[in-house]
Amino acid sequence: MSRRAFTLLEVLVALAILGLGITSALTLMGTSSRAAVRARDVTEATFVAEEVMEELCTLNESELRAKARETGDWAELERRAQQRREGRSSALERLPEPDRYAYAVQVVADRNEPGLYRVDVEVTWPGTGESGLQLTTLRRFPAPETGGMPQ
Numbered sequence: 001m002s003r004r005a006f007t008l009l010e011v012l013v014a015l016a017i018l019g020l021g022i023t024s025a026l027t028l029m030g031t032s033s034r035a036a037v038r039a040r041d042v043t044e045a046t047f048v049a050e051e052v053m054e055e056l057c058t059l060n061e062s063e064l065r066a067k068a069r070e071t072g073d074w075a076e077l078e079r080r081a082q083q084r085r086e087g088r089s090s091a092l093e094r095l096p097e098p099d100r101y102a103y104a105v106q107v108v109a110d111r112n113e114p115g116l117y118r119v120d121v122e123v124t125w126p127g128t129g130e131s132g133l134q135l136t137t138l139r140r141f142p143a144p145e146t147g148g149m150p151q
């Protein structure tokens with residue numbers, strides 16, 4: 001009657017293979033968790049940027065020019081936006097944390113086209129350093145009437 005058993009070498013090889021599999025699975029879970037957090041941050045930052053852009057689209061030309069180089073945070077923006085949203089539900093079920101997202105507005109007039117402005121909104125959050133999410137749009141206002149006859 002022969003009994004076949006695992007040798008110590010076979011057990012060590014099996015444990016090494018199992019260890020590699022577990023290590024790979026844990027690494028994959030950590031990576032996917034970081035990707036999920038990043039996706040959440042980008043989604044919430046997008047909503048913040050869209051809120052700022054929506055507010056800027058309601059302004060007249062002089063008000064828009066006054067907003068050039070404006071900076072703020074989500075809590076400040078949310079206080080202003082709440083007044084506009086009375087009666088409407090928020091696009092987010094869970095609002096972003098106050099003071100987590102900072103935004104900066106840049107308004108640049110086009111030198112060749114009177115009344116045309118490029119509006120940039122950049123949103124940053126902890127962990128992004130100097131880069132974050134940026135939305136850009138163009139706003140056109142009617143050119144001022146000269147009141148004279150065309151030449």
